[in-house]
Amino acid sequence: MKHLSNRPLRLAAAAAMVISLLAACDQSKSPSNSVPASAAQDGRIALLKDISGVWTPTATPGLTTIYYADNRLQILQGDTPLAVTLGDVDPGEGTVNVNTVARGKEEILTIRKQWNTDHTAYNLSMTGSDGYQETLGFVRRVSNDDMNRISRLTVAKTPVPQPSQPVETSPASTVPSDRGVIDMWLGGIDMNLRSCPGSTCAAVIVVPKDSKVNADTSTIRNVTESSGANTPWVRVTYEGAYCTPAELDQQTGCTPSHGTEAPVTGWMNYSRLLAAPRAQQ
Secondary structure (H helix, E strand, O other): OOHHHHHHHHHHHHHHHHHHHHHHHHHHHHHEEEEOHHHHHHHHHHHHHHEEEEEEOOOOOOEEEEEEEOOOEEEEEOOEEEEEEEEEEEOOOEEEEEEEEEOOEEEEEEEEEEOOOOOEEEEEEEEEOOEEEEEEEEEEEOHHHHHHHHHHHHOOOOOOOOOOOOOOOOEOOOOOOOOOOOEEOOOHHHHEOOOOOOOOOOOOEEEEEOOEEEEEEEEEEEEEEOOOEEEEEEEEEEOEEEOHHHEOOOOOOOOOOOOOOOEEEEEEEEEEEEEEOOOOO
């Protein structure tokens, strides 16, 4: 009887020992299974530094400069700073989201780090929300010269000259023989500044009528639209007041409620631009 009376006590003691061992085992595993916040932040910053550099795009003229510092991401296309803000960063997937505005709502441009087959070098891919994709090949790391250039271009403001005698002209429908960056003007309609050449590309901002843009006529390319028409498109740079596509009223047009913090680059229908400001009534 004495042997039987002690059995529950022995079982209870054994159960307590097992529970204690399991708890100790869980505690020993916990640090290795969790990712410290500092490690996650280190991975985030490491990825942002990896995409920082001077890159050559496959489809866009000029070099693309990406620079991250002080929790701010800056992107320059050629000599033009783009209006972007840093979004989510996923070190595990190697992706960085860049926020912009297109088609009346906030859109996301995704930059992805892509290794080659033997994992010795990598390129970047840039994918827009409209499916447009471009590959960027590495040229060099951002140097002090590049940082000074970024600073100068970011703070530089291009003055808008006032013409002494505005005259109305017909649309510049032919490609000029002397190609380069020239001043051109919108006519009596607001125009979308698009993310790529073609009327199906996303509208980044809406530029109000009679505004001046800088058009790089060396980039003019003919695009076959969905209607079958052949339309010349040109890459332009704009700085000034604008509307978002969502704010555009089809009856009253664009009433600007925003101003660019830096010049914005996109594409416009070249045949709708004027070589000089139209005469004001």
